[in-house]
Amino acid sequence: MHQLKSAVHAEIEIKKSRFLGQLYPVYSRSEAKALLNQIRAQHPNAVHVCWALLCEGDSGLDDDGEPSGTAAKPMYNVLVHKELFNVLAVVIRYWGGTKLGAGGLTRAYGQAISDAFKNAELIAIEVLSEIQLVFEFADEAPLRRLCESYLANILELEYGERVRLKIKLKATELEPFYRDAFNLTRGKLERLTADL
Structure with missing residues (x-):
């Protein structure tokens, strides 16, 4: 298992929709909630702020209005696959005017987090x-x-x-x-x- 040394970001564009993938080191649900409030305040025109949380004693997912299972679940799957812990994954979506369908959304949200992960410096977690x-x-x-x-x-x-x-x-x-x-x-x- 690993955790992030610091926050990382990436941006992808698919059919004029912008997906801002962000990963943050966090250690509690309350810390993640406060961070999400800041992110929402920084992006008032975003149509969706989806997130997945993996931390000690608490995890969570939120599709924030996207069709169920198309946003947070693929983000969560990336975190598990990369063996990340104590992490909050956030994808901010700005609507581009074209529907992507369930498969397109799933790929976009997963890719946004995967691309952010490419910039990550990891620290091994000591049990x-x-x-x-x-x-x-x-x-x-x-x-x-x-x-x-x-x-x-x-x-x-x-x-x-x-x-x-x-x-x-x-x-x-x-x-x-x-x-x-x-x-x-x-x-x-x-x-x-x-x-x-």
Whole structure:
């Protein structure tokens, strides 16, 4: 999976209709909605502003008045095919006076996003995992240093009879981190599966 480094745009013209394909990195539906409001304000004479959203916890599609399945679905298909995530695809259509038919619309909307994708610089998405550990107070400072060396984010820290720590780090580094933490604490480490 990949995400965009920055927004990219492309424009195509088919039978005098202009299709402005745009891709934006986004991380929530609310961020996408705010961006769509800005785009609509910038293009008040556009006949359609169709979009497809793929982001963590939320996705969506809107044909914005085009025949069902002819705009947002082909845009969505391009995003899935290109393995993009955390992305908002938008195509702004300016009417050219000639009907394109369902097949023509499907090709136009898909092509507008594909052409925008050609200008994209991608970043590989790192899958993150969480782990919870319980250990002795004396091991807290060394474990914090280990977290820093793995670039792990400390999410929660709780003190009781022992220290409970919840962290997030790259999924590929989870097991090596746990092995190093286990060795660092001389085996006096408990791995929890339930939430704190």
